[in-house]
Amino acid sequence: MQDPRRGRRARAHGLEALGHHPELTRGTNRGKLITMDGMRVLPADLAALATGVQPATIRDWRRRGLIKPVGGTPRRPLYALADLHAAKQAPKPRRQLQTAA
Known part of the structure; x- marks a missing residue:
């Protein structure tokens, strides 16, 4: 279940329906x-x-190389909106099956 506070925060920042309105920061x-x-x-x-997604997912996408910061500082990086949407649509990693030898 999604945190109800998250919806209010998104509305307060004007971010509606998957970020099609990123004007507010x-x-x-x-x-x-x-x-x-x-x-x-x-x-x-x-x-x-x-x-x-959760902020931890953004950090995970960066660690896996799906997105790269395009500016900001190391402590507060900025990400391109197009890269974020591409990462969300990218195939998810799958674990390799290990067979007993």
């Missing part, structure tokens, strides 16, 4: 669309809200 950029070289970018916490 935290801090001084609140209410402004963040673009870098024509790409829409989001910090990790809002990237999780935009894609409908």
